[in-house]
Amino acid sequence: MAQRTAWWSLIDQAGPAGLDQGPRVGVMSVSAIQQVLKPVVVGCSSERRDAILSLALLWHDAHDAAHALCQAHEGNPDCDYVHALLHRREGDFGNAKYWFREVGQHSAYVSLAQSAQAQEVPGCIARGVWQPAAMVDACATAIRRQNAAASSATNCAIIIALQRAEFSILAGCLA
Numbered sequence: 001m002a003q004r005t006a007w008w009s010l011i012d013q014a015g016p017a018g019l020d021q022g023p024r025v026g027v028m029s030v031s032a033i034q035q036v037l038k039p040v041v042v043g044c045s046s047e048r049r050d051a052i053l054s055l056a057l058l059w060h061d062a063h064d065a066a067h068a069l070c071q072a073h074e075g076n077p078d079c080d081y082v083h084a085l086l087h088r089r090e091g092d093f094g095n096a097k098y099w100f101r102e103v104g105q106h107s108a109y110v111s112l113a114q115s116a117q118a119q120e121v122p123g124c125i126a127r128g129v130w131q132p133a134a135m136v137d138a139c140a141t142a143i144r145r146q147n148a149a150a151s152s153a154t155n156c157a158i159i160i161a162l163q164r165a166e167f168s169i170l171a172g173c174l175a
Contacts, residue, residue, distance in 0.1 A: 048174060
């Protein structure tokens with residue numbers, strides 16, 4: 001597991017990303033992310049390199065730069081996954097669901113289902129299988145209720161934690 005998430009620990013310094021676009025305090029610049037990940041992406045295919053970079057850029061709220069990279073490799077499941085995450089964080093929930101359909105089955109889904117079960121977010125799994133469209137819906141609901149009652153704030157924190165796990169798990173799949 002340490003090897004799978006080693007590169008992610010290099011850039012997971014700003015704390016959890018919000019469910020929306022941000023920006024938040026403490027994010028790295030595009031050039032800083034590229035510099036930190038330069039040794040990680042050496043020798044990677046262009047698709048793998050851009051999936052890694054776009055995931056890191058999205059984590060640091062650099063939506064435009066992340067979008068350009070993942071969109072350049074439409075049809076690659078890893079890049080399509082980042083593309084779906086990007087649109088989910090932008091609040092373009094229909095487009096996020098479209099990109100998750102394009103992803104199909106992804107190797108991250110097994111670990112995501114386990115994480116959702118561990119965090120007691122059963123709505124994002126069905127019969128033990130990760131449901132990315134349900135996560136899109138959970139994010140949309142949490143964003144709408146973000147400023148509501150304390151129970152909604154707690155629900156938002158749970159969804160943010162699950163999203164953080166999702167980014168980390170996807171990063172592990174890209175290693």
